[in-house]
Amino acid sequence: MSLQEKYQTILELANQNGTSYELSEGDGVLHITGNAPSEEAKQQLWDEYNRIDPDYRAGDLMLDINVGGAAAGGGGGHTYTVVAGDNLTKIGAKYGIPWQQIYEANRDILNDPDKIFPGQELKIPGA
Amino acid sequence: MKQRSLVFFIIAATVLAAACGKSDADLQKAVSAKLASDNVSGVSVAVNGGVAMLSGEVADITVKTKAEASAKSVDGIKSVDASRITTKPLPTPVPAPADPMLQGKVDEMLKKAGCTGAIAKVEAGTVTLTGTVPEAKFAECIKVVNESGAGKLNNQLQKGK
Numbered sequence: 001m002s003l004q005e006k007y008q009t010i011l012e013l014a015n016q017n018g019t020s021y022e023l024s025e026g027d028g029v030l031h032i033t034g035n036a037p038s039e040e041a042k043q044q045l046w047d048e049y050n051r052i053d054p055d056y057r058a059g060d061l062m063l064d065i066n067v068g069g070a071a072a073g074g075g076g077g078h079t080y081t082v083v084a085g086d087n088l089t090k091i092g093a094k095y096g097i098p099w100q101q102i103y104e105a106n107r108d109i110l111n112d113p114d115k116i117f118p119g120q121e122l123k124i125p126g127a
Numbered sequence: 128m129k130q131r132s133l134v135f136f137i138i139a140a141t142v143l144a145a146a147c148g149k150s151d152a153d154l155q156k157a158v159s160a161k162l163a164s165d166n167v168s169g170v171s172v173a174v175n176g177g178v179a180m181l182s183g184e185v186a187d188i189t190v191k192t193k194a195e196a197s198a199k200s201v202d203g204i205k206s207v208d209a210s211r212i213t214t215k216p217l218p219t220p221v222p223a224p225a226d227p228m229l230q231g232k233v234d235e236m237l238k239k240a241g242c243t244g245a246i247a248k249v250e251a252g253t254v255t256l257t258g259t260v261p262e263a264k265f266a267e268c269i270k271v272v273n274e275s276g277a278g279k280l281n282n283q284l285q286k287g288k
Contacts, residue, residue, distance in 0.1 A: 002188070002214075004187060004188040004214060004217075005188055008188050008189065008192070011187060011188065011189045012189050012192070015189055023187055023217050024217050024218045024219055024220040024221070025217040025218075025219070025220070026219040026220045026278070027278060027279060028279075029220070029278065029279050030217075031220040033221075046266065046270065050266065055282070055286075056266075056269045056280070056282050057282050059279060059280055059281055059282060062220075062273050062277065062278075062279070062280065063270075063273050064273055064274050064276075065274075066274075078232055078235075080235060081239075093227075094227075094231040095227065095228045095231040095232070096225050096226075096227035096228045096231070097228065124232075
């Protein structure tokens with residue numbers, strides 16, 4: 001049985017509830033990357049996944065569903081919330097990118113790379 | 128007398144044709160029309176003795192199932208053979224971010240989702256999830272990793288209280 005067949009009911013639900021999706025497959029894993037029109041629609045897909053694989057142990061599906069328009073997949077935006085003791089270099093190291101990239105991506109809220117505050121939400125480019 | 132037998136013959140022929148149902152050519156047209164109206168593309172149909180043979184390459188498995196159901200719903204089709212519909216080979220997934228980046232992202236997302244107790248370890252794009260989280264949080268923690276851009280999830284997370 002192909003992975004598409006195994007998870008066919010998830011795809012059919014997506015067609016019914018208006019979730020657009022794309023499929024890819026590699027390393028024995030089926031990736032369903034999509035956009036659901038609502039949280040309920042997304043939850044329906046997860047409920048179906050849960051029915052097929054109750055504890056999600058098979059390791060052969062990655063279900064990456066966004067809600068409403070946001071870019072699907074790992075390439076979208078990601079934010080990091082600054083905690084006490086952080087600096088850009090430290091945050092950059094966490095994501096394996098130079099601090100300058102984070103600074104540039106957040107010029108709208110940062111004027112000085114040395115001045116960041118706990119609770120600030122920083123956009124992490126490429127993460 | 129001759130004319131009478133001719134009329135009889137015509138009536139008999141008509142009755143016989145109606146009993147046999149539509150011709151394969153008619154059925155072929157009907158199935159093609161039904162597939163088109165159901166927005167099934169990439170599937171061609173041949174009918175032989177009332178059996179619809181579908182073939183072609185479709186985007187994914189759901190289209191194959193839909194094509195089969197559409198063809199079956201056409202009046203006069205006895206059975207449908209969809210074994211010659213193939214699904215398009217899928218592209219390979221977008222590569223996972225570099226391990227340190229993915230690690231940072233997964234850690235951050237788990238924290239944000241309140242998955243304290245879940246431990247993620249990233250290696251070559253695969254996230255191995257261990258530790259224990261409350262049962263109510265379990266699905267959410269799995270979701271987070273699915274949405275991190277990771278290539279694969281090795282889920283060993285346990286449900287606790």
